[in-house]
Amino acid sequence: MQFHIPYYSYLAQCSSKRLALYQAIRDCITSQVLVMETKLPSSRELAALYGLSRGTVSEVYAMLASEGYITSGVGRGTFVSFQSPKQKGNEFPRQELHLLSDWGVRLKELQEQQTEPSEKIKVQIGGGQRAVNFQEFGPGIQAFPDKEWNRCLYAQARLLTNGERRSRMGSTLGDEALRDSIAQYLRRARGIAAKASQIVIFNGSKQALALAAHLFINPGDHVVVESPGYRGVIDVFRAQGGRCIHAPIDGQGIIPDKWKAKLLFVTPNRQFPTGAVLNMERRQQLLAWASENNALILEDDYDSVFRHRGKSLEPLKVLDSEGRVIYIGSFSNTLLPHIRIGYAVLPSSLVEVFASAKAAFEPSPSNLLEQRTLASWMNNGQYERHLRRMKRIYGRKFKLLRELLTAKLSSWFQWVEGDAGLSIFGWWNGTADQYVQFRSNCLAAGIMWSETCIEEQADGNGIRYGAYFYFPRLSEEEIVYGVNRMQAIGLD
Amino acid sequence: MQFHIPYYSYLAQCSSKRLALYQAIRDCITSQVLVMETKLPSSRELAALYGLSRGTVSEVYAMLASEGYITSGVGRGTFVSFQSPKQKGNEFPRQELHLLSDWGVRLKELQEQQTEPSEKIKVQIGGGQRAVNFQEFGPGIQAFPDKEWNRCLYAQARLLTNGERRSRMGSTLGDEALRDSIAQYLRRARGIAAKASQIVIFNGSKQALALAAHLFINPGDHVVVESPGYRGVIDVFRAQGGRCIHAPIDGQGIIPDKWKAKLLFVTPNRQFPTGAVLNMERRQQLLAWASENNALILEDDYDSVFRHRGKSLEPLKVLDSEGRVIYIGSFSNTLLPHIRIGYAVLPSSLVEVFASAKAAFEPSPSNLLEQRTLASWMNNGQYERHLRRMKRIYGRKFKLLRELLTAKLSSWFQWVEGDAGLSIFGWWNGTADQYVQFRSNCLAAGIMWSETCIEEQADGNGIRYGAYFYFPRLSEEEIVYGVNRMQAIGLD
Numbered sequence A, B: 001m002q003f004h005i006p007y008y009s010y011l012a013q014c015s016s017k018r019l020a021l022y023q024a025i026r027d028c029i030t031s032q033v034l035v036m037e038t039k040l041p042s043s044r045e046l047a048a049l050y051g052l053s054r055g056t057v058s059e060v061y062a063m064l065a066s067e068g069y070i071t072s073g074v075g076r077g078t079f080v081s082f083q084s085p086k087q088k089g090n091e092f093p094r095q096e097l098h099l100l101s102d103w104g105v106r107l108k109e110l111q112e113q114q115t116e117p118s119e120k121i122k123v124q125i126g127g128g129q130r131a132v133n134f135q136e137f138g139p140g141i142q143a144f145p146d147k148e149w150n151r152c153l154y155a156q157a158r159l160l161t162n163g164e165r166r167s168r169m170g171s172t173l174g175d176e177a178l179r180d181s182i183a184q185y186l187r188r189a190r191g192i193a194a195k196a197s198q199i200v201i202f203n204g205s206k207q208a209l210a211l212a213a214h215l216f217i218n219p220g221d222h223v224v225v226e227s228p229g230y231r232g233v234i235d236v237f238r239a240q241g242g243r244c245i246h247a248p249i250d251g252q253g254i255i256p257d258k259w260k261a262k263l264l265f266v267t268p269n270r271q272f273p274t275g276a277v278l279n280m281e282r283r284q285q286l287l288a289w290a291s292e293n294n295a296l297i298l299e300d301d302y303d304s305v306f307r308h309r310g311k312s313l314e315p316l317k318v319l320d321s322e323g324r325v326i327y328i329g330s331f332s333n334t335l336l337p338h339i340r341i342g343y344a345v346l347p348s349s350l351v352e353v354f355a356s357a358k359a360a361f362e363p364s365p366s367n368l369l370e371q372r373t374l375a376s377w378m379n380n381g382q383y384e385r386h387l388r389r390m391k392r393i394y395g396r397k398f399k400l401l402r403e404l405l406t407a408k409l410s411s412w413f414q415w416v417e418g419d420a421g422l423s424i425f426g427w428w429n430g431t432a433d434q435y436v437q438f439r440s441n442c443l444a445a446g447i448m449w450s451e452t453c454i455e456e457q458a459d460g461n462g463i464r465y466g467a468y469f470y471f472p473r474l475s476e477e478e479i480v481y482g483v484n485r486m487q488a489i490g491l492d
Helices: A006-013 A017-030 A043-050 A056-064 A096-097 A102-113 A146-160 A176-190 A207-215 A231-239 A279-292 A348-361 A367-377 A382-409 A433-443 A476-489 B007-013 B017-030 B043-050 B054-066 B095-099 B100-111 B144-162 B176-190 B207-216 B231-238 B280-293 B348-361 B368-378 B382-409 B433-443 B476-489
Strands: A069-074 A077-080 A201-202 A223-228 A241-249 A261-266 A296-300 A325-330 A342-345 A412-416 A423-428 A452-456 A463-470 B069-073 B077-080 B197-202 B222-227 B243-250 B262-266 B296-298 B325-330 B341-344 B413-415 B423-428 B450-455 B461-469
Touching: A006 A017, A006 B280, A006 B450, A017 A056, A043 A056, A043 A231, A056 A069, A056 B144, A069 B476, A077 A463, A077 B243, A096 A261, A096 B348, A102 A231, A102 B348, A146 A367, A146 B144, A201 A207, A207 A231, A207 A261, A207 A296, A207 A348, A207 B348, A223 A231, A231 A261, A241 A433, A261 A279, A279 A296, A279 B007, A279 B077, A342 A433, A342 B144, A348 A382, A348 B095, A348 B100, A348 B207, A348 B231, A367 A382, A382 A412, A382 A423, A423 B433, A433 A476, A433 B325, A452 B069, B007 B017, B043 B054, B043 B095, B043 B325, B100 B231, B144 B368, B176 B197, B176 B262, B176 B341, B176 B368, B197 B207, B197 B348, B207 B231, B207 B262, B207 B296, B207 B341, B207 B348, B222 B231, B222 B325, B231 B262, B280 B296, B368 B382, B382 B413, B382 B423, B382 B476, B423 B433, B433 B461, B433 B476
Parallel strands: A223 A241, A223 A261, A261 A296, A296 A325, B222 B243, B222 B262, B262 B296, B296 B325
Antiparallel strands: A069 A077, A201 A342, A325 A342, A412 A423, A423 A463, A452 A463, B069 B077, B197 B341, B325 B341, B413 B423, B423 B461, B450 B461
């Protein structure tokens, strides 16, 4: 039995072993280290543990029992029977926060700024009404072939635990079979001439982005980001001390400019959050900018797997002849919410340093089992079959939501043309006050969505709100109900 | 079918759609983006994909087939049939490395310094001889109850994928049930008054240490580490820009001093790598030092679960009344090599900022399935049953190796007294040259171990080598064979 009490600390202060043991146990009980119902070792075990005679332990147990701290029953064992009047406060002073590094201080300040207003409002909707949450991002779970996936997972679990002598920790770079499968997939489905040796697996795309931020941003360095853009990564750049240049976007995505910066973060294949697709001319301009400024581009292809209609453009990485683009992909939208697997296609010269950066946090992958499951799933063609199936399901929901939003809410929102992805974005047409009113009315009725806002004029006067609506987790019926409710609620 | 070729790039430069399609496919084939045997979409699919007429696609396919790039068979589909004379070089310029941040540069330099000499020598042993690798750290796999663990894993996998609508991403802090189980375990087995709310789960202890380094170390800050000590974490501190003060250790662990530093990394319960246990007086001195200097202590309890004999001392965390100790634990020695689960017991004031730091890399856990499996395993008492069983097995191996090393190699090594853990440490008695000779002789015979070295004199003149021998993966027979071989090989 694993058991520990501060016996030796007490022994140093007490006149006898018996007293030290008694006080150590009693204080553990009164201070809630040993809580009600905890089983204590037998007197034989405890005696062996601390080199005491069994008689001493029995004596101490008898003392504690007589005072009501513990109870013993023959054949049952000895248990704590004392409930402290109140939980021990265990308050720590807050001086540790003064020890934070600059990184820690920036992180903390950013955390304190994070106020998603819609998250703070407690929704209480009346009888007969239903909540519809357009905020839930990530893949739809109901249609996931869980039995098929789990069969694959079980087989890989058996392989990983089959008692062989070989250590199975996996390379920092990620499971080799998975790197191979991803390279094949990218060549075939995205036209990227990726070799497995250039691919590093991460715990989701955010780990790749955060490590890139560490590897390339010094405090004071300029980084170009999209506006509106992906707040999660912008905060990571800021925590790193980066100065973000907020590049405006329009219906064609980011507007190229002569930025003075060493890094550009961009979502060309489906702009986050608007869904705009960057046109070919601008793609070429971004690459030319990177070349002229000796800069790197982080291309986050976070949500272009599901293309509902229209043409698909080359990722920047395909056009990248100088090795200036780091292409980042993810399975977050196609597998299960708890599975965090992302990857980067790196210029060969950067593979080693990314591996070192990852190894500083985890020398071997923390999700090897799921990496292997995915590799085997991709190899068997099961992954693409799943994609085809989800594409049909998402395509129907996309079309439905798009038609409904256009038909019912076009007076309030200007919808951005989009052909892919798992959400639909619209700019609010009215004033900021009207938006806040509309959002609050809808929230009270249980209808929620995600939002962003930008400063419309350079003088910072107008604020323009944008809203985006995720659909993968909602049923078609919920989509219809939700949009109809929004129309009915309005600005009253 | 997911398929992508750079059609639109070519269209911008070509006179006709037909030519653009032809060149796009041909160049993909010659540049190995589409490799031999890759299946192409049907002409109907490809036409739909790029808004072409089916006739155009058929014409292009016929052109490519006549030139030998592809072959088609009725009912079989169309495949790439061209093997490029040599793999495309795809060489990237190395200018990206000039873009590295200071952190990136330090990391890269540290990586380049890492030369484990014994890893570089290719072992080729003759017939009849056997390799014995005392370098393999981590848990013994053969005795792991894999069927029992996997049953638990399958049950948790079903719960996580059962198609419910709820998103199951888990908190950044880690699975709640696991945090609870660890708190209970620490109270009972280690005497730490931990509450689940103070516990954060990490991908192994190294993630906890690396995030602590980020949170508390600014470039130029002083950090106290043990010498010899854990190179992995020392490099993380250095990459962060920390200046390491190397505190000497003796048979009682780290020797307290009046360091000027804000952070101390220490392994009091089993010093890495020597195995020395810090005595109670020094523990109190370290806490007094932290208090006087307003410093934090990182207590890494990496390998004290298996105590083979003797008494167990209170972790520093137990004695820490001011909340200056961050206690870091791990399951790396008790589960399977590929499972990376560690944790920290934090002062309450630091929980939030650690969660933010972790979320910068992964907003939700990347190994939720295994976290839940472990929680359920601990709750069922299976974890501690497993520990008891492994303790017996490791105890036998520990005793055997200790007796053999003492009996056969005490003229060369001065063995450090140790009562716990999965390795045995000895200081080399001879000269550095003799050590190198001995190591190289043993390596040639396939006997390997891990090593460390320190500068013995302050003037940097003598180098003192230490060697440590892991035993959990070796059979008792291999242990006997290995030590006997070492004795026989000697310095010839």
